[in-house]
Amino acid sequence: MAVAQLFARDVPDLACPEGTDLLQVLWCPIDHEAGSPRVFLRWRRSADVVDVLADQPEPPLMESNYYLPEPCLLHPEQVVEYQYADLLPERLRERIEEWEEATEHDYQDLSIAEGWKAGGWASWHLTDPYPMMCECGQDMRLLLTVASNEWSAGYTWRPIEDEPTGTEPSYPRTREPTMITIGRGYSLWIFICPRSFEHPHQTIMQ
């Protein structure tokens, strides 16, 4: 089933294979490896994608309604992220710790954005970070994060459009526009190989 559609013109950092400018993300809404849906990536030319399927083919079976996306429009915003602290050189980590003490800022919270995103860095929550390696030996890069929440209780990444007005419904919550939940509110990361779009992508839940 269709999950996301990203146009290169809306997402400047989306590096597409030559001759394509559109990424379609689909998944099989049944738990596969590591308790998450199986993801399929389709790179296409937007000029070829004209007729909208009014009635999407419905899967006969779903793991749960958490894998059924609520139709949403994207309002992409570009932010600069910084590598997960544990993966930085030790000297730099020490300087960050000093900076955190001096400024009372939280590097972990500020360096990596929450919510759905294309590109950027992965913020490891469930396990210690480990290298995502393609079968060809190349370090993979994060293509897309499918997040359960757009922002969390710390509010650091809450867009100004989502500031509470007091009149929004308590359900669905503004931080969950897609109504997708991965695991117990985790994220599904989709990694691809920078060497070739032909190499299989990998997913991991964190």
Ligand SMILES: [Zn+2]
């Ligand atoms: Zn399947």
Ligand SMILES: [Zn+2]
């Ligand atoms: Zn590869």
